[in-house]
Amino acid sequence: MTMKNNENTLHLGEFLPYRLSVLSNRISRAIADGYEEQFQLTLPEWRVMAVLGGEPDLSAAQVAERTAMDKVAVSRAVNKLLESGRLERHFSPEDKRRSVLALSEEGQKIYREVIPIALGYESKILDKLSEPEKLTLMSLLNKLEDIQLHADEN
Template sequence: MADHDMNDRHAALTLASFLPYRLSVLSNRVSRAIADRYEARFQISLPEWRVMAVLGDTPDLSAADVAERTAMDKVAVSRAVARLLQSGRLIRHFAADDRRRSVLSLSAEGYAVYRRIVPLALAYEQEILAKLSMDERETLDRLLDKLAAPDAVDHMEKEK
């Protein structure tokens, strides 16, 4: 067997055990399961819900701030914001501290939908966490915090 064949085999990527892939698949599965509970009932897409969830927690953010907090593509955020503005679930206004900067907030209708979806999302979170012991939950929380720390991934962003 040629040396390059052996090196190629050792450099092979096994997706089933590749952490970034596993985290992405898990995130997508969890997000999809939550979305399945509210999409038809509230006529809202997953990106729209993510925008609403961020603004429900922290109002008066710019679309760029929302994109940063959700780690969503700016185009996806822009489309979700446009649909939410059109449906009357969001309002755009000027920031109190800088009248040149527009920010987003949930409208009264948006808050009404948000308050109805949050219990569904929290109930699903409890279903997931019920599969773990208290020690496992605490360990998972610590590990997620550690992996989400800026120094855990930022160095890779800078190498691009």
């Protein structure tokens, strides 16, 4: 019979949320180091570019959805990308509030350069796992992503 951890102490090194946080930060930082300096690109900016590179002509709100960023973060990243000429913005004729965002030529160029860097790091990680381990990892992530953590927050 397996007993659940019910001690009066908590060991961070075995605490799932802590381990995920440290691991995730380490990976994100490593990847960002791979493009931040070279392309003067922050992580939120790269996320916006990553989405628009695969699916152009989204509104800021749609970008926010797909990146799990909040709309303020998207707004800021979009504006920096506009200033640096990596993004083009139009506004929808039907709804003059809604922006229509797409990578500029320059933005696409950078996008194509950063992708292999990002995928390279991912491979560096995934290559350490066997094929069945990769499949399990993906299936575990799917499950974990589905979990409802809050009581309810309509």
